[in-house]
Amino acid sequence: MTLYRTHTCGELNINNNGEDVLLSGWINKKRNHGNLLFVDLRDTYGITQCVIDNKNNLFKKIEKIPLETVAQFQGRVVTREKDTINKELKSGEIEIKITNFKILGKTKELPLPVFSDQEYSEEIRLKYRFLDLRRSKIHENINLRSKVISFIRKEMEGFGFLEYQTPILTSSSPEGARDFLVPSRLNPGKFYALPQAPQQFKQLIMVSGFDKYFQIAPCFRDEDARADRSPGEFYQLDIEMSFVEQKDVFTVVEKLLNNIFKKFSSKKILNEKFPQITFSDSMLKYGSDKPDLRNPLEICDLTEIFSRTDVKFEIFKKLVKEGSLVRAIVTKKTKNKPRSFFDNIDRWAKEEGSNGLAYLTFENEENKISGKGPIGKFFSSDACKEIMKKSKAENGDSIFFSCGNKKDVEKLLSLARDKIARDLDLIDENIFAFCWIVDYPMYEIDEKSGQIKFSHNPFSMPQGDLNKLNLNKPLDIKAYQYDIVCNGVELSSGAIRNHIPELMYKLFAIAGYNKQSVDEKFSGMINALSYGAPPHGGIAPGIDRIIMLLAGEKNIREITMFPLNQNAQDLMMNAPSNVEDNRLKELNINIIKKK
């Protein structure tokens, strides 16, 4: 009971029959019958129908109240007649007979209707986010987010982790994404950076002797947006543990994610013990390091087939001779699919910028296997049998080939796996398919410069006997680096860290950083590691993406209360904005005007 209400709009039911109550909320909807007026009053807890007839002299005033006005209604709870019960509402068995009312907050004419299932442009939704957030779907999503985060905190504390906060103003790091920079007034010409992740801090927390760290950590990266990637800021469940190896991290995170997804979704978890797939296997079988394991299609390598003399498909044979490879996807029992099914996929592949996908179907005619389709005639029966053996295809199955360099083939077939599976409706939307991707290479070749660079986190521990590590073959070195993927979404990335400074210097040297530059750029951490650092490791699941999966949303703005738009602007608050010249002067900053 407050000045404004005795109950919320979601809690009254048949047990309150006869009570005098006071409700406050927004006018969700009015239904005016001239002599009888229904008003749906809404708050975050629900909707309660209030009713008044024209014998009451308040009728004339209440019928004029615009939708989304904040109002207070006083009245008596009455049960509804049987045939007027609304089963859609928690309060649907009762209604409030209005005896008095008060306007608490007026509204101007609405730029977007709140009570509607219509879709609205992002522009209007973001500009009037406070109205958009009143709408039920996104309102629920935001509350889901709150509950999930609260649950995560309880779980982590249950696992013995403590939440420690780390700085928001820190130093710029040379690796990785662009930093957001913050000029320092007290240190003219120098800049702070917002943390891309609390990576170094969480390791420093371990060196400081705190054993199990977690944080719902804001992360800032000045990179371009995607539907599932906010520009600017996002949140990670940042985790770090001392005295652990990879499997110890896996145990904690599998338990946590199983608990979260079971509690907040009715969808089935395909494997509660997450399968572990090596990076190289994943790239071969799925063409990607974030495979959607709901999709049963797999990719296989058939390059060798195209060196056979009884294969006459000259375009591919020529490319293979020049170093291209051929990989393929088999679709089961697609013998009777119409020509358009195959041609659509080929056309789609061309639209993706490739040379298309060659295809054929295996058929058995007079006890002889042969390839049907435009390129079927180029393959002998024996060659077909060999392809079927290698690709595990059977009579009546079809196969789509892609030929090109490794990267292009992987990329196209990764997309094709998804495209074909959707065309054939092979993906069960009611499951969560988690997996670990493990054994990432420590280094890769930078395509532009041709130089060796860290493929992921430079602070990861290389695998194998550290005394026998062959630093001359850096591309062969694997790291204790791992990702979690769920339904094709990269959920998190983590590693066992390198806590040995001498080894760190050697590994950085391979990527072109001498000791001096490592000392300079990672001074905080490299110094700390020299004073008794425990073996440690961790991971950082993305909070936003977890919520997206739970809410079944494809766009991160649907689960973010006040998101930036794709151009990293806040249309409601007008950020970023110009600042006054004297503020810039104070910061020793000049704006260079573009022509």
Place this chain on the structure above:
RNA sequence: GGGGGUGUAGCUCAGUUGGUUAGAGCGAUCGCCUGUCACGCGAUAGGUCGCGGGUUCGAGUCCCGUCACUCCCGCCA
């Protein structure tokens, strides 16, 4: 930085081959209606067809440019 999509009433959209006065639903305003819950019925107001230029007797429609939003590629250790 590059490519695709969209832009018409407050909101969501339709608008034919370039042809009369640009329409609908919701919302707003006014009127009618006693059991609705997407209430119903009638009327009224509401338009720089994103913006600029061009082609044409004539442009919402075609062309060029530009802006905004969005999706993708690059980017995101």
